[in-house]
Amino acid sequence: MGTADAVVASITDPPRHTVIATSDGEAIGWAKTYYWNYADEPAPAEHYLGGVTVHPDWRRRGVGTALTAARMNWIFSRAAEAWYIVNIRNGPSIELHHKWGFEEIARAPGFHTTTFTGGIGLLMRALPSRIRIAFRNRQAGSVARLISA
Numbered sequence: 164m165g166t167a168d169a170v171v172a173s174i175t176d177p178p179r180h181t182v183i184a185t186s187d188g189e190a191i192g193w194a195k196t197y198y199w200n201y202a203d204e205p206a207p208a209e210h211y212l213g214g215v216t217v218h219p220d221w222r223r224r225g226v227g228t229a230l231t232a233a234r235m236n237w238i239f240s241r242a243a244e245a246w247y248i249v250n251i252r253n254g255p256s257i258e259l260h261h262k263w264g265f266e267e268i269a270r271a272p273g274f275h276t277t278t279f280t281g282g283i284g285l286l287m288r289a290l291p292s293r294i295r296i297a298f299r300n301r302q303a304g305s306v307a308r309l310i311s312a
Contacts, residue, residue: 179213182233184226192217194230196238199275206274206286210238211246212260231263239291247287250279257285264289 184192195213202208212234217226238245247265249256265287272279274286 180234180237182230182237184217184221184230186221190218191221192226192230194227194234196234203275205269205271206248207244207246209244209246210242211248212238235263235289243291245289247289248274248277249285249287251283251285252281257287260287260289 179198180196182194183190192215194215197211197213199206199208199211212231215227215230217230235245245265247260249260251257251270266289267285268288269286270283271286272283274284277284
C-alpha cells in the first residue's frame with residue numbers, strides 16, 4: 164500500500180484520527196491514531212499513536228512536533244491516557260516519545276496485532292500531566308496548516 168492509499172485508509176476508518184500538514188496546498192506530512200476496542204494484556208483497550216510521515220524536505224522543521232501535538236490533544240480530549248507501541252530497537256523513536264512524557268509499561272514480542280520481527284516491543288503510556296510538562300519544553304515550529312480528518 165502506498166502513502167496515498169494509507170492516508171485514505173486512515174481517514175476513512177472512523178476510530179482513527181488523521182492529521183495532515185500542508186504548505187501552499189501541498190501535503191508535507193501526516194500522522195494518525197488508532198483505537199483498540201479490546202484489551203490484549205498488558206495493552207489496554209485505548210487510543211494509541213500511530214506513525215508519523217514527514218516529507219524529507221520538511222524534516223527537522225517542527226512538522227512532526229505539530230502533528231504529534233495535534234494527535235495528543237485529540238486523544239486527551241477523549242481519554243485519560245495515550246499509548247504507544249514501538250520496537251525496542253527503535254532508539255530514536257523511544258527517545259522522542261520520552262520527551263513527550265511517555266514511560267515504559269511493558270515489554271513483549273507483540274501487542275494487539277503488532278509483532279516485532281527480530282525484536283521485542285515496548286508498550287508506553289503518557290498521562291496528561293506529563294504531556295503538559297513536555298509541551299512547555301517544545302515548540303511546534305511553523306507549519307502552514309494542519310488538517311484534522
